[in-house]
Amino acid sequence: MAKSFRLEIIATDRVFFSGECSHLVVTTIDGMLGILAGHEPLVTTLPTGELKYMVDGKWKYAAISGGFIEVMPDKSIILADSCELPEEIDIKRAEEARERAEEQMRQKQSIKDYYLTQAALNRAMNRLKVSQKHFK
Numbered sequence: 001m002a003k004s005f006r007l008e009i010i011a012t013d014r015v016f017f018s019g020e021c022s023h024l025v026v027t028t029i030d031g032m033l034g035i036l037a038g039h040e041p042l043v044t045t046l047p048t049g050e051l052k053y054m055v056d057g058k059w060k061y062a063a064i065s066g067g068f069i070e071v072m073p074d075k076s077i078i079l080a081d082s083c084e085l086p087e088e089i090d091i092k093r094a095e096e097a098r099e100r101a102e103e104q105m106r107q108k109q110s111i112k113d114y115y116l117t118q119a120a121l122n123r124a125m126n127r128l129k130v131s132q133k134h135f136k
Contacts (some may be wrong), residue, residue, distance in 0.1 A: 005022075027049030028044045046066060050130050062086075065081050065130045095124075
């Protein structure tokens with residue numbers, strides 16, 4: 001069994017990462033999933049959350065806003081709506097997005113608008129959590 005595998009993280013606006021990694025941990029709809037080289041094949045969806053991957057013995061972290069992952073024994077591919085390193089996150093903008101979403105949540109909305117607002121709030125909160133937890 002190889003010690004590393006190919007990881008590709010592709011966001012809608014860019015190729016976020018393409019290279020070898022030794023560990024990958026993602027939040028899936030069923031909970032946390034750890035991936036090493038030789039992992040059994042699978043495909044699952046990724047909600048808004050945090051991912052971490054180890055490159056050259058160092059953990060790297062990112063905020064991800066939904067997507068899919070395909071895992072194969074020698075390669076994993078993540079297709080994400082968005083993906084940001086902690087230092088790329090504009091904290092002021094994320095806080096403003098959180099405040100807007102919280103204000104909208106207090107207003108009467110249709111069910112569709114409620115779910116869209118809830119998703120916006122989740123994205124903002126995730127970005128803030130990842131940036132505050134990993135960017136020093």
